[in-house]
Amino acid sequence: MEISQEDLASFHTALKSSKRILALLGAGLSASSGLPTFRGAGGLWRTHDSISLATPEAFNKNAGLVWQFYNYRRHMALQAQPNPAHYALAELARRMPGFMTLSQNVDGLSQRANHPMKQLQLLHGTLFELRCVDRAVCRYSETNFTDPVVPALEIPTSDLDPTSNEARKEKGNDLDISDVQIPLPALKREDLPTCPKCKTNLLRPGVVWFGESLPFHVLEAAEDFLNHPNDIDIMLVIGTSAKVYPAAGYIEKARERGARVCVINMDETDRPAGGWMDGNWFFRGDAAVLVPKLLEPVIGDIKASE
Structure with a gap:
């Protein structure tokens, strides 16, 4: 340079x-x-279109999957300095x-x-703001750097495929989760972050999704x-x-x-x-x-x- x-x-x-x-x-x-960039999350997310997860519709359809994606991004951001x-x-x-x-x-x-x-x-917005999905009435928000956000979102590191296990050994067991391919668990609504104010709605990441202002x-x-x-x-x-x-x-x-x-x-x-x-x-x-x-x-x- x-x-x-x-x-x-x-x-x-x-x-x-x-x-x-x-x-x-x-x-x-x-x-x-x-x-890694938004579109280059890799590893856990190679089989998913990250753009399709960043919408209100995706959250309404499968909040567990969307939360796993954003919890992964939060984790990676917290590992960086x-x-x-x-x-x-x-x-x-x-x-x-x-x-x-x-x-x-x-x-x-x-x-x-x-x-x-x-x-x-x-x-x-920011990955580290959580807010109630009900912006019209509840409007709750908080700053949150907890990793994982809730226990159910703990990034799984067991059941690695053989290729990833070999790569892990070559790196001296220094696991790079962006390199592994792990089945994602199906999460129930009660497993996900819930708004502490209204106690009814889920919390969502405080980022701007596609289609939002x-x-x-x-x-x-x-x-x-x-x-x-x-x-x-x-x-x-x-x-x-x-x-x-x-x-x-x-x-x-x-x-x-x-x-x-x-x-x-x-x-x-x-x-x-x-x-x-x-x-x-x-x-x-x-x-x-x-x-x-x-x-x-x-x-x-x-x-x-x-």
Whole structure:
């Protein structure tokens, strides 16, 4: 990974004079922590279409299966650790009141890096919020990092197939559950998390499923930042192609407010919404390495601030 020193110097010059910065985060940021993407859950879920599990209809039809999928994702997220990019962005938030982060990630890594919550908007919710399925009347929600959520959701590690057993032995019994294929137990409704407030409905993961609207308060916060009287200096696009709306729309709106776009991604074919323009920066490589280096003039050595 080679960084153009000319581009780096240009970005640092712009950063040091910036007052308002907007960041858009995607799965590529968490990939640097070793976390599989939503569509790459693998292992336990090779025989399932993960997209088809992320709908209200799937939950109504088979809440046990959906909960097993999301409990698996919670478990994997808790095994991962925030990387230096998470810490760098959290430090920038502490040092720059005019910095706002819009995250498409649900893994909780930004929160665990102590990113100030007033400057972190979760577009797709989080795996670590549980809420009652009855949003019209009950509206109960809680933050929950318990693994597993309930005992019945314990990830099974027995009855491994022979191939996985051999792989496990070769790794010195260091079981990587993303590599194993295990029959999933059929769960009853009473086995699943129940709302402690209404004591009637199930709890569900606090993520945005396909077909659902993004959280209103998040959209409102994003619009308030974009419509602020003062212009935006820089738009950081980290670990995401940002080709799906509303994410793509935020880049366009930031540009309308004067922002220069800086893309940090492993895929050099990814282009920001609207394409490349004069004054853009593209840094190809690992966000965990690049982001602290890019923000260093403002945050200093991130290792000293973690």
